[in-house]
Amino acid sequence: MKEKKAACRNVNENPCNMCMPMGGILALKGIENTMVVLHGSQGCSTYMRRHISEHFNEPVDVGSSSLNEKGTIYGGEKNLKQALDNVRKVYNPGVIGILTTCLAETIGEDIGRFAEEYLQEKNGEEIFLVTAPTPGYGGTQAEGYFFTARRILTCLTKKSEKHNKINLIVSNISPADIREIKRILNLMEIKYTLFPDFSDTMDRPFQRPYRKMTPEGTKIEDIRKMSGAPATLQLGMTVEDALSPGKYLAETFGVPLYNLPLPIGLENTDRFMEVLQEVTGKGLPDSLQQERGRLLDGMIDSHKYNFLGRAVLFGEPELVYALTRTCLENGIHPVVVATGSRTAKLAELLQPYIEAAPEPVQILSGTDFAVIRKYGEAAEANVAIGDSTGRYLEEKAGIPLIRIGFPILDRMGGHRLLSVGYTGTMAFLDRVTNTLLDSKLKPYRSRMYDTFYRKAT
Amino acid sequence: MGEALVVSDREEFITTKGRQKQPIKCDADSIAGCVSQRACVYCGARVVLNPITDAAHLVHGPIGCASYTWDIRGSLSSGSELYRNAFSTDLQEEDVIFGGGKKLTAAIDELVGKYQPKLIFVYSTCIVGVIGDDLNAICKAAALKHEIEVIPVQSSGFIGNKSAGYRAACDAILQLLQPTGIKKANSINYLGDYNLAGEAWIIESYLREMGIELNVVFTGDSSSEKLKTATQASLNIMQCAGSTNYLAGKMEELYHIPYIRVSFLGLQDTADSLRQIAAALGNEEAARKAEILIARESARIQPVIDKYRRKFAGKKAAVYVGGGFKAISLIKQFRELGMEVVMIGTQTGRKEEYETINSLVADGTVILDDANPAELERFMTKQGANLLVGGVKERPLAYKLGIAFIDHNHDRKHPLSGYVGAVNFAREVYSTLCSPVWNYLPDHDRGDVV
Ligand code: SF4
Numbered sequence: 001m002k003e004k005k006a007a008c009r010n011v012n013e014n015p016c017n018m019c020m021p022m023g024g025i026l027a028l029k030g031i032e033n034t035m036v037v038l039h040g041s042q043g044c045s046t047y048m049r050r051h052i053s054e055h056f057n058e059p060v061d062v063g064s065s066s067l068n069e070k071g072t073i074y075g076g077e078k079n080l081k082q083a084l085d086n087v088r089k090v091y092n093p094g095v096i097g098i099l100t101t102c103l104a105e106t107i108g109e110d111i112g113r114f115a116e117e118y119l120q121e122k123n124g125e126e127i128f129l130v131t132a133p134t135p136g137y138g139g140t141q142a143e144g145y146f147f148t149a150r151r152i153l154t155c156l157t158k159k160s161e162k163h164n165k166i167n168l169i170v171s172n173i174s175p176a177d178i179r180e181i182k183r184i185l186n187l188m189e190i191k192y193t194l195f196p197d198f199s200d201t202m203d204r205p206f207q208r209p210y211r212k213m214t215p216e217g218t219k220i221e222d223i224r225k226m227s228g229a230p231a232t233l234q235l236g237m238t239v240e241d242a243l244s245p246g247k248y249l250a251e252t253f254g255v256p257l258y259n260l261p262l263p264i265g266l267e268n269t270d271r272f273m274e275v276l277q278e279v280t281g282k283g284l285p286d287s288l289q290q291e292r293g294r295l296l297d298g299m300i301d302s303h304k305y306n307f308l309g310r311a312v313l314f315g316e317p318e319l320v321y322a323l324t325r326t327c328l329e330n331g332i333h334p335v336v337v338a339t340g341s342r343t344a345k346l347a348e349l350l351q352p353y354i355e356a357a358p359e360p361v362q363i364l365s366g367t368d369f370a371v372i373r374k375y376g377e378a379a380e381a382n383v384a385i386g387d388s389t390g391r392y393l394e395e396k397a398g399i400p401l402i403r404i405g406f407p408i409l410d411r412m413g414g415h416r417l418l419s420v421g422y423t424g425t426m427a428f429l430d431r432v433t434n435t436l437l438d439s440k441l442k443p444y445r446s447r448m449y450d451t452f453y454r455k456a457t
Numbered sequence: 458m459g460e461a462l463v464v465s466d467r468e469e470f471i472t473t474k475g476r477q478k479q480p481i482k483c484d485a486d487s488i489a490g491c492v493s494q495r496a497c498v499y500c501g502a503r504v505v506l507n508p509i510t511d512a513a514h515l516v517h518g519p520i521g522c523a524s525y526t527w528d529i530r531g532s533l534s535s536g537s538e539l540y541r542n543a544f545s546t547d548l549q550e551e552d553v554i555f556g557g558g559k560k561l562t563a564a565i566d567e568l569v570g571k572y573q574p575k576l577i578f579v580y581s582t583c584i585v586g587v588i589g590d591d592l593n594a595i596c597k598a599a600a601l602k603h604e605i606e607v608i609p610v611q612s613s614g615f616i617g618n619k620s621a622g623y624r625a626a627c628d629a630i631l632q633l634l635q636p637t638g639i640k641k642a643n644s645i646n647y648l649g650d651y652n653l654a655g656e657a658w659i660i661e662s663y664l665r666e667m668g669i670e671l672n673v674v675f676t677g678d679s680s681s682e683k684l685k686t687a688t689q690a691s692l693n694i695m696q697c698a699g700s701t702n703y704l705a706g707k708m709e710e711l712y713h714i715p716y717i718r719v720s721f722l723g724l725q726d727t728a729d730s731l732r733q734i735a736a737a738l739g740n741e742e743a744a745r746k747a748e749i750l751i752a753r754e755s756a757r758i759q760p761v762i763d764k765y766r767r768k769f770a771g772k773k774a775a776v777y778v779g780g781g782f783k784a785i786s787l788i789k790q791f792r793e794l795g796m797e798v799v800m801i802g803t804q805t806g807r808k809e810e811y812e813t814i815n816s817l818v819a820d821g822t823v824i825l826d827d828a829n830p831a832e833l834e835r836f837m838t839k840q841g842a843n844l845l846v847g848g849v850k851e852r853p854l855a856y857k858l859g860i861a862f863i864d865h866n867h868d869r870k871h872p873l874s875g876y877v878g879a880v881n882f883a884r885e886v887y888s889t890l891c892s893p894v895w896n897y898l899p900d901h902d903r904g905d906v907v
Binding site for chain 1: 464486487488491493494495496499500515521522525542548549552560563564566567568582583587588614615616618829830850854856858899900
């Protein structure tokens with residue numbers, strides 16, 4: 001395992017990540033009746049809206065304090081308060097999330113104080129404000145997501161009576177994945193608060209009339225009481241403590257924390273089920289055991305084809321971690337494992353698994369696609385697994401890309417991709433296996449002809 | 458709470474033709490919290506310059522800005538693909554504190570070492586304007602050192618809106634242009650076309666048929682070498698005025714190249730534009746050839762358009778696009794298709810453009826500047842629009858309202874210019890307006906849908 005390159009280069013060439021407030025918006029979109037305002041110049045919010053809209057195919061309204069020159073020089077307090085007034089007028093949200101951008105952080109805006117003052121000015125009016133400083137240069141969307149989720153708890157969770165709903169904190173996964181997790185919990189008859197939950201806010205049924213605000217998402221009432229839960233399960237192995245919502249609940253309210261990998265892959269899903277059983281005392285229903293059996297059966301069926309796989313995996317650390325382990329348990333060789341996040345955790349966590357791997361695995365953090373491509377080509381990768389930003393690997397290096405994660409901008413249904421649980425793992429694995437088969441079968445006749453017939457004659 | 462309230466500061470940016478006397482307010486900063494659909498200064502600059510194919514586009518700033526604009530346009534190239542990369546200095550917290558100048562110099566050195574570009578654009582983003590890196594000095598030094606063009610683009614996000622970015626881009630282009638002393642007759646530059654899906658190539662083929670040489674396109678499929686020869690042309694034609702009006706004016710002032718406005722959206726505008734070009738050049742031969750081309754293509758295309766037109770009777774369109782000139786063309790183009798525009802707005806339209814829009818549309822049409830989703834929703838519903846023309850962010854809104862949608866944004870992958878484009882447009886309108894999908898809406902009242 002080697003950590004290198006990022007430090008000695010001076011240009012980021014084709015980024016493998018986005019910026020912090022992007023993740024913040026996504027986390028906030030998982031809370032009922034929430035509107036988001038980005039404190040900064042207009043462009044940031046427009047760009048992020050565009051990406052989110054295109055991935056989810058949903059309208060995404062995000063306000064901006066639209067800082068101009070004056071606001072930048074004299075401070076943006078007035079702009080921000082005006083923005084809050086205006087979004088309340090038009091959207092009437094229950095919660096407003098205030099995130100900063102690079103500009104606001106660089107000029108030193110204190111959104112915490114602004115928010116407090118604003119609430120005082122409007123004394124008595126029912127409005128919750130969540131503030132999270134998320135400078136674009138402070139981290140990637142992955143860090144922005146968890147940090148904002150933590151800030152939501154810091155701002156909204158109160159000390160509560162003990163109850164029997166477990167907390168389940170998810171990383172940035174697809175609405176289909178969130179629904180699958182809820183299905184599993186319901187099958188096991190477990191009571192839970194899933195947070196943040198954008199499965200319905202970002203994948204809404206067609207309805208008339210159109211609603212600007214979405215009442216779905218995690219309920220404020222439930223967020224308030226997450227402090228009284230018997231346990232928190234957090235799908236966030238790679239999350240630093242300072243950003244971890246689960247850690248916050250543990251430290252502040254003593255809620256026991258189980259940090260788990262995303263349940264993708266047999267072992268990861270088993271681990272998830274084990275902890276669920278341990279925490280709630282419930283057994284694994286028959287139907288889920290059947291699903292497990294079917295996955296194992298499918299893994300056997302496809303194992304030889306998977307052995308052809310030499311994968312480049314990239315994206316948010318949490319997803320990459322789970323997918324790498326899924327590849328490893330299926331005989332797919334992860335030749336490059338990469339994230340744009342500057343994290344040492346990914347490499348640390350994977351260490352025991354890749355030590356046993358038959359070939360070296362290149363782990364890259366804080367990296368970009370120029371580097372990923374270089375290592376991918378050198379290792380003769382034949383499949384790439386990650387979001388749409390990896391499309392150049394396909395276009396320029398001829399490595400077919402299996403789209404998973406966020407953002408997926410050049411295909412339909414990225415937000416409907418199911419990859420978690422036994423059933424989701426099977427679906428993901430089929431996508432990989434079939435891509436490998438495609439690469440084998442398509443050129444099969446001509447390759448054999450060229451290699452053997454031509455040579456022989 | 459029932460019907461959401463309107464932000465009163467926005468009232469002056471919205472008018473209804475025939476009902477109000479005072480002109481629409483435009484060209485102002487977006488109001489905080491109004492969920493403007495506009496991007497920023499950097500974005501404006503980037504979209505204009507990005508199609509320059511052999512340039513390295515280096516974003517001096519934090520990573521997000523570069524990330525969101527990577528390969529932002531569907532601009533095609535006949536040569537280099539360098540422009541399709543996203544380069545960024547990826548500023549970090551310590552750079553924000555101690556300055557990013559050194560990093561920028563090193564980044565340019567690295568790009569030169571790896572790609573040997575002849576031209577590098579260095580874009581400043583929000584925080585660069587605040588931390589005060591001396592972009593001009595750094596670029597100048599790098600240019601001397603490497604003997605290439607290194608051009609700073611002053612595009613800090615907060616110094617205005619997208620229009621300010623257009624201007625910054627034009628300023629950057631002007632730095633490249635050089636007088637050559639040569640003037641070529643019947644040679645023209647085409648401003649404000651970004652060769653989306655090969656659109657500049659389509660227009661080039663028309664001009665060639667008329668015996669006119671297309672010298673340089675700004676900036677579709679242009680290279681640093683080509684751009685330098687722009688001063689040799691005898692006429693500038695300008696499509697997207699929002700982004701290149703300033704450049705056209707400057708080129709007239711500095712290099713005495715007159716300019717005219719053209720539009721290749723729709724049959725009428727395309728024919729008119731070809732005639733105007735021949736007339737502006739005073740070239741009778743070209744005028745004659747243009748007539749042949751127009752007659753031939755119209756005869757080929759008109760029946761196709763007419764076939765679609767019959768399906769669109771009584772349908773109403775809404776338009777929300779970036780620039781005013783495109784909006785004007787769309788009103789005419791919809792008329793060719795037998796549709797009336799009932800709501801129309803732009804992100805960066807200018808006063809004169811809104812006047813033209815106002816003169817073209819029917820009484821009762823709602824006109825908006827810098828609209829937001831809530832307003833788009835309200836007016837599309839109120840005006841009974843069946844279809845919206847817009848960009849990526851507007852699409853899901855239209856669909857959620859059960860309204861058809863046309864992409865007129867910069868990452869589309871099919872041409873909408875010229876005769877080919879007119880057919881594509883009509884077909885796209887048909888494919889969305891007349892899709893069976895609308896029959897399944899809960900309260901569909903579209904019994905007339907084919
Ligand atoms: S990197 Fe900073 S300035 Fe750029 S889009 Fe992100 S928050 Fe905005």
